[in-house]
Amino acid sequence: MKTIDLRSDTVTKPTPAMRQAMAEAAVGDDVYGEDPSVNRLEEMAAAVMQKEAALFVPSGSMGNQLAIMTHCERGVEVICDSLAHVFHYEMAAAAALSGVQLHPIDNLHNEAGIASLNEHIRNPQDFFPRTRLICLENSLNRGGGTVMPPELMAEVYRLAQEYGLKVHLDGARIFNAALALGCEPAALTAHADSVMFCLSKGLGAPVGSILAGSRQFIDQARRNRKMLGGGMRQAGILAAAGIFALEDTSFLAADHEKAQYLAQELAAVPGLKVDLTKVQTNIVLVELEVMPLQDFLQKLRQQGVLAGGAGSAAVRFVTHRDVSMADVQAAVEIIKGIMLN
Numbered sequence: 381m382k383t384i385d386l387r388s389d390t391v392t393k394p395t396p397a398m399r400q401a402m403a404e405a406a407v408g409d410d411v412y413g414e415d416p417s418v419n420r421l422e423e424m425a426a427a428v429m430q431k432e433a434a435l436f437v438p439s440g441s442m443g444n445q446l447a448i449m450t451h452c453e454r455g456v457e458v459i460c461d462s463l464a465h466v467f468h469y470e471m472a473a474a475a476a477l478s479g480v481q482l483h484p485i486d487n488l489h490n491e492a493g494i495a496s497l498n499e500h501i502r503n504p505q506d507f508f509p510r511t512r513l514i515c516l517e518n519s520l521n522r523g524g525g526t527v528m529p530p531e532l533m534a535e536v537y538r539l540a541q542e543y544g545l546k547v548h549l550d551g552a553r554i555f556n557a558a559l560a561l562g563c564e565p566a567a568l569t570a571h572a573d574s575v576m577f578c579l580s581k582g583l584g585a586p587v588g589s590i591l592a593g594s595r596q597f598i599d600q601a602r603r604n605r606k607m608l609g610g611g612m613r614q615a616g617i618l619a620a621a622g623i624f625a626l627e628d629t630s631f632l633a634a635d636h637e638k639a640q641y642l643a644q645e646l647a648a649v650p651g652l653k654v655d656l657t658k659v660q661t662n663i664v665l666v667e668l669e670v671m672p673l674q675d676f677l678q679k680l681r682q683q684g685v686l687a688g689g690a691g692s693a694a695v696r697f698v699t700h701r702d703v704s705m706a707d708v709q710a711a712v713e714i715i716k717g718i719m720l721n
């Protein structure tokens with residue numbers, strides 16, 4: 381039985397052409413700054429994000445945590461969305477590694493939340509922590525891959541500057557966000573001091589993420605990366621996959637089409653609820669109205685379809701390059717079979 385893995389776009393495997401590029405990569409010791417492939421990837425990434433410099437890091441989580449560590453001193457506060465990856469899925473690293481407090485607020489990514497954002501920025505009085513950083517996430521993973529338009533990001537950035545705060549963008553899926561918004565990634569990063577994006581998700585590289593920002597910021601983040609044990613040696617083998625991935629991201633459009641198809645089909649199945657307005661990129665959240673989540677996931681698994689949970693009664697499907705439209709169609713038939721029996 382063929383497995384159709386819709387748990388995450390992180391399951392994508394490097395293609396033969398990508399593996400070839402990795403095998404042939406020129407390498408050196410990156411801790412000495414001598415790996416030509418890493419240097420090239422960092423230059424390419426900085427150019428795409430329109431930032432002065434970039435840093436290749438082993439994971440998105442390390443990229444976000446380096447951003448927090450580099451922007452903040454101990455004892456300050458970081459505002460993020462209550463759905464943010466940095467809040468839910470990074471092992472409380474902001475507290476454990478950087479000694480900062482996350483201040484999660486609802487709706488940071490839409491008009492309603494932004495209108496009251498200033499109420500969450502602390503007054504500079506002696507008994508409050510200082511707010512230092514706002515962390516945005518585009519697309520918003522736990523929000524179902526929803527996107528934040530550049531105009532809204534600009535509003536947050538304007539407010540941040542007014543209060544002397546920095547803005548970090550968790551752009552793990554920034555290429556999906558930009559595609560959905562019909563803009564370049566740089567139109568989003570223009571409204572942030574730093575950005576992290578993943579090469580290892582929809583872009584299909586086996587390992588790695590990028591942190592980008594000002595030259596001074598990246599110089600300090602490089603020192604912090606070394607402190608965390610993230611200084612890598614002949615990392616050009618991995619960077620070559622990243623270069624290959626950045627050379628052509630156009631296939632992501634097909635991932636969005638597969639997600640649209642899946643969402644529309646499932647919205648019509650009794651017992652399933654899909655908010656189609658929230659299906660904007662490659663993630664589909666489906667509410668289960670009649671069956672416990674674990675039962676549903678197990679039935680899917682028995683028939684070769686893998687999906688994830690999102691909360692207690694929602695299923696998360698993520699489309700990616702390694703599932704074809706035919707695979708998605710097969711998954712839809714299997715899901716209909718489960719729900720109609």
Ligand SMILES: *Cc1c(COP(=O)(O)O)cnc(C)c1O
Nearest residue numbers: 439440441442465517521550552
């Ligand atoms: C996946 C993800 C990350 C972290 O990436 P890892 O490489 O898995 O550590 C950070 N932010 C968001 C929004 C993500 O989806």
